[in-house]
Amino acid sequence: MFDIKIYDNISPLGLSQFDSEKYRLGRDLSAPNAILLRSHSLSPIAIESSVLAIARAGAGVNSIPVDICTERGITVFNTPGANANSVKELVIAALLLSSRRIHEGINWLTSQINVSQLTEAIEKKKYLFTGSEIAGKKLGVIGLGSIGVLVANAAEQLGMKVSGYDPFISVSAAWGLSSGVRRSESLNQLMANSDYISLHVPLTQDTENLINENSLKKAKPGLRILNFARDGLVNADEVKAALKTGTLSCYVTDFPVPELLGEKGVIPIPHLGASTTEAEENCAVMAVNQLKNFLENGNIRNSVNFPNCSLESTGSIRLIVVNKNVPNILSQILSVLAQEGLNVEDMVNRHQDQIAYNIIELSPPRLYPDSMKQLNAIDGVIITRQICRDILA
CATH class of the missing domain: 3.40.50.720 (NAD(P)-binding Rossmann-like Domain)
Known part of the structure; x- marks a missing residue:
């Protein structure tokens, strides 16, 4: 259990x-x-x-x-x-929200609850909410993982000219990307050529404050930025400054922060991407x-x-060993098993950075406590566990 x-x-x-x-x-x-x-x-x-x-x-x-x-x-x-499709749909909605001033119009109309001649008031004021179409505009997608690829493809289908920037794009993601999506050589190039930027990268030491004063200096005037990835990708104070100067015309984020709430040009969404x-x-x-x-x-x-690691079962005892990815540990593990009279029916060893992961199928179907103690005593072994197939059956 x-x-x-x-x-x-x-x-x-x-x-x-x-x-x-x-x-x-x-x-x-x-x-x-x-x-x-x-x-x-x-x-x-x-x-x-x-x-x-x-x-x-x-x-x-x-x-x-x-x-x-x-x-x-x-x-x-x-x-x-x-949750990629859910986020993609909200990003497409954000493209329209940032362009058509829909939310501003709705907010104004809601405030007219006591106006007797509503139709006339609407006709007089709707010019205040004139927007622009997204068809024909240039969208830059930063990060072409599962969500970024869906956003790029959907935007292209809506008539946008789409470019993507991702120096680490995977083969599977590249296969899923529409042939019409162009490759951008650098972040600066993407910022300079885009009417819209959509962020789809994880928050790491390398991507923190990716959108900052320096990158915004390269931006095409009036750029609209959509952030449905993580708040830490964007420097809020520098976005606020760019909105005031007109470098940015709109910032839509699913990760609102206090310093941007109420700022003109900011459309905050309460983290609804996967909701x-x-x-x-x-x-x-x-x-x-x-x-x-x-x-x-x-x-x-x-x-x-x-690391991803899997093995089809061939026996009733499966040994799992996690160890530091350094020389000679695997040979020591196999030596302990051999001394205990255990035969390795099948095994797989994978590593990621400094960690190695081993799945070992053994026969005969037994692994004594002393064997586990010896394995755990090997310098560099982090954890071991055995999976008894007959118990799980």
Whole structure:
């Protein structure tokens, strides 16, 4: 029986994927085997020593102490692409909001509740909300992951001229990108040539304050920026200054910050990018299935700190070893197994940065406690666990 500690309101469809005979779910479980959350900010002290994995039903993992989890051998999962269509649709809405002054018109009209000659008032004032069409305009997409590709393709279908900038674009993303989307050689080039910029990169040390005074100096006058990625990508004070000078005509963000609320040209949205029933269900189902495959089989898919790694089962005992990615550790692991008379039926070894992950199928179907002690005593081994297939069956 695996214990899963739940934070936040996880979609019932996702939770229903857990077999009640194998999994116990709860918000107050002690010594859980895994944690499932959405937006909860998880402190290191809240992660008990029993935790093997943490899954976030969403893409960003800023609320999880990933580095500490890696040091402790805890696998952290996210769900890239599960909410991509939901975010893409809101970005398209933001393109129109930034161009057509729709929200300003709605706000004005709502204030006319006591006006007796409403039709006449509308005809006199609607010129104040004249906007521009997006067809034929230039959109620059920074970051061509699952969401960025969908945004680029959708914008092109709406008649926009789309360019993308992503020096680290994956092969799969490139295959999904419309042939009409042009490649930009640099961020500065994209800023200078675009009427709109849409941000779709993760928040890292390299991308923090990506939109700042220097990058805004390269911007085409009247640029509109859409931020549906992370607030830390944009320097709020420098965006405010650019709005006042006319360098920017509009800033639409799904990550509002206090210093920009009420500023002319800012359209704040209360973090609604993934707030659709479909996205919440997709993320929850994906997160749960990743946890199940990891806990029951040791397989990893969509981890942010460990390599993708999977192996078909051939025996009843499966050994999982997480170790530092340094020489001679694997040979020591295999030496211990050989001394115990255990035969390796199949195995896979993968590494990511400084971490190596091993799945080893063994026969005969036994692994004594002394063997585990010897494995854990190897310098550089972080954690070990064994999965007994006959117990899970």
